[in-house]
Amino acid sequence: MGDAPVVTRTYVVKPANGLHLRPWSRFVKLAHQYKCRIEVVKESARSDGRSMLALLTLAAKCGDEISIEADGDDAEEAVTALIAMLEAYEDSDESA
Numbered sequence: 799m800g801d802a803p804v805v806t807r808t809y810v811v812k813p814a815n816g817l818h819l820r821p822w823s824r825f826v827k828l829a830h831q832y833k834c835r836i837e838v839v840k841e842s843a844r845s846d847g848r849s850m851l852a853l854l855t856l857a858a859k860c861g862d863e864i865s866i867e868a869d870g871d872d873a874e875e876a877v878t879a880l881i882a883m884l885e886a887y888e889d890s891d892e893s894a
Contacts (some may be wrong), residue, residue: 799809801832802870802871802873803869803873804868804869804873805838805867805868805869805873805874805876806861806865806866806867806868806875806877807865807866807877807881808864808865808866809860809863809864809865809866809881809884810861810862810863810869811858811860811861811862811863811864812860813860813887813888814860815860816857816858816859816860816862817849817853817856817858817864817884818882819850819854820887821827821851821884821887822853822854823827824849824883824887825834825847825853825880825883825884826847826848826849826850826853828879828880828883829847829880830848831876831879832868832872832875832876832879833858833870833871833872834868834869834870834871834872834876835869835870835875836848836866836867836868836877836880837866837867837868838853838856838865838866838867839862839864839865839866839867839869840856840862840863840865841862843855843856847866847868847880850860856870866880866881871872
């Protein structure tokens with residue numbers, strides 16, 4: 799990790815189907831727009847926020863708490879955007 803502080807935010811999975819291929823695909827696409835290192839943590843499992851396969855292995859179900867951690871120059875912006883994307887997804891018709 800660099801000199802910049804690690805930015806961490808938690809998110810409670812709200813879609814009834816949990817986080818599966820469609821929301822993680824959007825997450826990965828958005829994560830690639832940032833230069834910082836991004837990881838998603840569920841319990842003791844850590845996954846690269848740019849790896850679809852790694853994120854799918856988290857098996858994040860409705861009610862699970864995940865943390866998004868980023869460190870680097872644009873970490874704050876990245877975490878804010880990723881949380882907003884997850885919240886927008888949970889409000890969309892696709893999450894039902």
